[in-house]
Amino acid sequence: MGSIYKAIPGVVLCLIIALTSETLSYLLPVGAATFSIIIGLIVGNTVHLKSYFEGGRKFAESKLLEVSIFLLGATISIQMISLLGLKGILLIVTQMCLVIIFTIWFGEKLGFGLNFSYLMASGNAVCGSSAIGATAPAIQATQEEKGLAVTLVNMMGTVLMFILPLIASVLYHSETLPTSALIGSTLQSVGQVVASGSLVNDEVKNYATLFKLIRVVFLVFVVFSLSTIKRRHIAEESIEKVKIQFPWYVIGFVILCVFYSLGLLPSWAANFSNKTSHLFEIIALAAIGLNVNLKMIIKQGKSLSLYALSIVGFQIIIAILLIQVIY
Template identity: 25%
Template sequence: MGKVDPMWMRGVALAAGAALVAWGVHAVVPAVPLLTAAVLLGIVVGQLPVLRPALTGVLSPGLTLAANRLMRLGVVLLGLKLSLVDIIGLGWITITSTVLIVVLTFFGTLWLGRRVGLLGHQPLLIATGFAVCGASAIGAMSGVVKARDRETATPVALVTLCGTLAIGVLPLLWHPLGLTDLQFGHWVGAGVHDVGQVVATAQIAGSAALAVAVVVKLTRVLMLAPLVAGVAVYERRRVAVAAGAAPGGQIDRTVRRPPVVPLFVAGFLVMVLVRTFVPVPPTVLDAADLVQTVLLAMALFGLGTAVRLTDLVRTGGRALGVGLASWLLIAALALAAVRLS
């Protein structure tokens, strides 16, 4: 039995400690979602010059493991929050409008990001995060397209910024827009990014509004699977074309093609089916929720440490514009859906 590599253990231990600190922040200030606190803590740590050599050196393997593998495990367990029965209970109008909101926001943001010249996978990652479920969706999509941590950092920072702003801005518009409690919950669930941010925003309107918000939000989360699978199919074809472009027209067998459905996406869908058709004891669901929260907090801290605010300020103006435009787009689409339902 080989020895455990201490190199990645150090980074993982730091991420675990950061998750604990984020938990404490959330306990003291419940309005700050735990996962948002984890990302913000990672961003703060990433700006400290004294820690930067360690973050890019001895801590890097563990933080990368947290940002990638632990993120995927957390996404798998996220499926246990979803019951198809609850989603069906929303009614076909709400379900259809929610799916349309995700699709229109995703492709609208993707188009805008490419239009303004964002590089690499940034348009795709920003579109995924704003349309589906925030930083966790970005982490899931980055695993499919093999995005670098630095490439993922800006979308994570943007979706965290806009989701945090939503916690303060949307409640101010609740009564001026003439929304009932349930309509406000629907709007929040359809338009706010992270699940924790949805809970923090909708809970002020009462338990009924919160319940609607969470179910609508989790319906958006379910869209993560087909979106990721669709991108995986596209990447598979792109790699196949690249492999077929080898000298002499021979297919390069050394080029690894991505799976049609990534393993963690299949695991996510299995967990959804388990929650729907198997009577899982509440204690098991609570334990899974705890583990999922810890894994995602560690992963988002790892992603946050890759953010460099100086780089974001210097070169991220276009990315910030795309993020804000996407936030306004999904908020407007969600409000329209509430008015029509």
């Protein structure tokens, strides 16, 4: 009960931002997701929030987002997933491998340590903060390395959230499949994918989420691969072996998707799931915005800026080339 009470202030703050964003979305032709993360960014970087908000903010950013993705399964059918097919999986695996290779190689060229380069590789290739959190103990990264990687990856993803829909509108005229592939195979976190897809339309948001969730499935392989590479690189057998848990919301998403596809979910349940998922989504996006530290990024210097911008540029170029070849 104590943990629940501690989470209330932060969740309420995120809820207020989310409801404000939802109201603004009715007044202006911009989605609630956009308003939510922008307001979160502004509040988080201009107001010194008390520590008692942090527990609820973390809860909203992680748990509510997970529930949102889980409930999203009640609105997506297997027929939609089948459209991704082997081409979609091929695009995702190829993109992930190339991003990991480039990020580690360029990080070493710029003089960054192996741990930091590996964290940046997993965070950008798979699922942002979650991938970094899972990879850090497997390679014995420090808290400083982990914190810097999380901050950079979140900042990069925040910028890409707004850039990718613009690129897609120019290259693909916001056509659903290529736009979803660009967003879902490039952005770092699930929340960023949901937010960016929402800037286009709900269909793109749903398909982009599918691309992203397939990347999440590969998290376990990426973590163990990087751990193995690190062991071989330093010829040390003492690196901690960690147990990576498969994300529950991916399993739940699939189960609800199957139920929905088979017609086992009544229409009222699907409608309730859709609305609840949307509310939890914009609450989580407010929490993500509150956590982005703009000052920390600015203070990190030219090398980190070059590293981050190079990874972003590489991801976009590779995604565009793969979409052109595969689709």
